[in-house]
Amino acid sequence: MTAFAAKPPQADLELVLAARPENVAVVRHVIGGVGDALGMSPQAVADLRLAVSEACTNVVVHAYDDATDETLEVEATLQGDLLNVVVRDFGRGILPRHDSPGLGLGLPLAKAVSESFAVDTTGAGSEVRMAFLVPGAG
Amino acid sequence: MTVTPRGAPQRDAPARDVIRLRVAEGIVGATALSRMIGIGAARAQLSVTAVDQAMEIADLIADFGPDEVVVAGTLIETSVLPTAGRLELSIGDLRTGGAQRLMDAGAPAATIAVLSTTAVAVAGASGERLAIEITEVGADVSPTPPAGGQGEVGDGHEGRTADFAISTAPDGASGVHVVAVRGEIDIFTAPAVKLAAREAVFSGRNRIVLDLTETTFLDSTGLGVVIGLARLVRPDGDLAIVNTNPTITKTFEITGLDDIFAVRPTLDAAIAALGDG
Numbered sequence: 001m002t003a004f005a006a007k008p009p010q011a012d013l014e015l016v017l018a019a020r021p022e023n024v025a026v027v028r029h030v031i032g033g034v035g036d037a038l039g040m041s042p043q044a045v046a047d048l049r050l051a052v053s054e055a056c057t058n059v060v061v062h063a064y065d066d067a068t069d070e071t072l073e074v075e076a077t078l079q080g081d082l083l084n085v086v087v088r089d090f091g092r093g094i095l096p097r098h099d100s101p102g103l104g105l106g107l108p109l110a111k112a113v114s115e116s117f118a119v120d121t122t123g124a125g126s127e128v129r130m131a132f133l134v135p136g137a138g
Numbered sequence: 139m140t141v142t143p144r145g146a147p148q149r150d151a152p153a154r155d156v157i158r159l160r161v162a163e164g165i166v167g168a169t170a171l172s173r174m175i176g177i178g179a180a181r182a183q184l185s186v187t188a189v190d191q192a193m194e195i196a197d198l199i200a201d202f203g204p205d206e207v208v209v210a211g212t213l214i215e216t217s218v219l220p221t222a223g224r225l226e227l228s229i230g231d232l233r234t235g236g237a238q239r240l241m242d243a244g245a246p247a248a249t250i251a252v253l254s255t256t257a258v259a260v261a262g263a264s265g266e267r268l269a270i271e272i273t274e275v276g277a278d279v280s281p282t283p284p285a286g287g288q289g290e291v292g293d294g295h296e297g298r299t300a301d302f303a304i305s306t307a308p309d310g311a312s313g314v315h316v317v318a319v320r321g322e323i324d325i326f327t328a329p330a331v332k333l334a335a336r337e338a339v340f341s342g343r344n345r346i347v348l349d350l351t352e353t354t355f356l357d358s359t360g361l362g363v364v365i366g367l368a369r370l371v372r373p374d375g376d377l378a379i380v381n382t383n384p385t386i387t388k389t390f391e392i393t394g395l396d397d398i399f400a401v402r403p404t405l406d407a408a409i410a411a412l413g414d415g
Contacts, residue, residue, distance in 0.1 A: 013170055014160040014213070021326040026157055026177050028324070028355070033173035037166040046385035053357050057325045078166070105358040105393055112392045 011075040011086075019072040019089060024056045027074050031085065034076055038083065038134050047113035048083070048132050054110040055087035055128040062091075082115065082131045090125040155221070160213040168200030171216055175227065179272070182220035188272055192225055195270065198243050199229065207236035223273060230267030237268040302327050304334045308343065312409045318349035323360035332363045336370065344375025347408045356386045361393060368399060376400075378408040 015030055017023045031052045035045035052074065059072050073088040107128070111117040114130040121127075159174050161167030172193050179189040199207070199214060208214055212231065219226040232240070302321035309316050315338040319331055335346060346367060350356065368377045378400040381387060390396040400411035 010162075010213070011160075012162045012166060014158075015174075016158040016160075018155065021324075022181070023157065024325055025322060026174065026181075028322075029173045029177045030159065030170045033169040034166050037169035043385065043388075046388075049355065050357060050385070050389065053324060053355075057357065057359060060325055105361055109358055109389065109392060113388075 011077045013074075013076040015074040017072055019056075019060045019070045019091070021060055023072065024053055024060060027056050027072075028053045031074070031076065034083070035132075038078065038137060040083075040132070040134055044132065044134075048085075051110040051114045051117075051130055051132070052085055052087065054106040055085075055130065058106050058128070059087060059089040059091070059126075078134065078137060081134050081137045083134050083137075085130045085132065087128040087130075088125060156217045156219050158215065158217045160215045162213055163208055165200070167214065168196055171199065171214070172196035174216070174218060175225075178218035178220045178227075179225050182225040182272075183222055184225060184272065188225075192227070192270075192272055195227060195229070195240075198240055207232050207239050225272045227270040227272075228267050229270070232266040232268060234266060237266045240268055302330075304330060306334045306338055309347070309405075309409060312345075312412075312414075313343075314345045314347055314409045314412055315343035316347045316349055316405065316409075318352065320352040322355035323353055323363070324355060324357050325359045328359040328363050331360070332366065335363070335367050339367075339370050339375075344371045345412045346371055346375065346377050347380060347405065347412065348377065349380040349405055349408070350386060351380050351382060351405070353381075353383065353386065356383075356389055358393075361389065361395060364395065364399065376412050378402060378411045380405050380408045 013030075013034060015027060017026060028049050032045055032049045035048045040048065056072060056074070071090055073086075075084075075086040075088070077084045107117075107119070110128070110130065115133050116129075116131040118129045119126060120129065157174065157178065159171060161170050175192045175196050176189060179192040184192065208231075215230055217228045229240075302319075304317065304319050306315070306317045308314070317331070317335050317338060321327065323331055335348065338346060348364065348367070364377070364379070371377055379390075379402070381390070381401050382403050387396070387401070390399075390401060400408065402408040402411055
């Protein structure tokens with residue numbers, strides 16, 4: 001990304017909270033509310049909830065081993081018929097750690113149930129960017 | 139339940155416990171706000187009545203048209219601080235007088251107090267914040283993590299992800315041990331499921347049924363528990379799963395785990411899948 005890149009539209013929703021296990025459910029419930037309000041089907045909302053939960057869980061598990069800033073940020077923006085969701089951390093990023101307690105299934109699952117999926121670790125922390133189809137919104 | 143006006147700002151609570159949501163005005167924002175307040179109130183272990191009252195705040199905001207209480211074009215920021223028996227809400231930035239309009243709109247005046255009016259550089263307007271504190275009298279103030287083990291756990295601690303409980307009991311006729319989970323299995327609740335199942339195994343049971351009939355969410359953390367449990371009981375014993383939830387079925391299929399475990403629609407079928415041991 002260059003310094004002159006177009007500024008993305010203001011997010012419709014921004015959620016800022018501590019990257020802790022109990023807070024993943026908060027994100028899941030809020031993002032599920034967004035999906036419901038947009039008229040997404042129950043299965044599509046379930047996919048959205050799962051993918052966003054996985055991305056947030058990844059931040060909780062991987063991003064903040066030894067950092068004091070444990071912020072987890074989630075943004076959601078409707079663009080055309082896509083709901084774009086960004087899950088961001090400011091820690092060491094989501095690269096696998098050698099002592100990972102997980103099985104490495106989380107992000108592949110998120111990828112499998114989202115329309116598009118990308119990880120950006122070029123910034124201070126990392127961003128998982130996902131898109132979900134919202135039929136009829138475009 | 140009592141609802142009291144909030145006095146001076148709380149300085150003791152660490153900022154990191156605050157959950158902050160900024161939403162654009164409209165149905166999507168209102169729904170998101172409502173869900174956040176709902177889970178915040180649940181985590182604060184408030185009663186259903188108190189949760190309803192807290193969620194009315196979101197409806198109140200949604201009921202206003204653009205520009206009535208909120209500065210047009212800005213995001214509404216609501217911060218929620220759930221602690222045991224108490225939920226603090228702070229809503230802003232509101233137009234001058236916006237906090238009063240919200241109070242007049244239906245929230246009992248005694249329940250809400252305008253905390254402060256601060257000049258905020260948002261579109262040249264000064265912003266108000268509306269601060270609300272809902273306190274539950276007689277609430278269980280022990281912030282207990284989810285526990286596993288014999289019998290029902292989680293009841294009465296509807297805080298974390300709303301309604302979560304594990305029941306674990308032997309099935310009399312078959313000798314199979316059944317671990318049933320109600321609610322959401324994620325990174326926060328999965329350790330309790332793991333503990334409950336392992337306790338059964340370590341007490342000598344190696345044929346386990348994990349009953350997900352009332353499980354409303356299962357992520358990779360939950361899959362990890364399932365896989366770990368299977369490793370623990372095999373090869374002498376085995377694990378079968380009861381599931382009818384299509385979303386959980388899809389998760390098993392994507393990861394290929396439906397080929398590794400017997401997943402059945404009923405408890406009887408899952409027990410049968412384990413054979414006679």
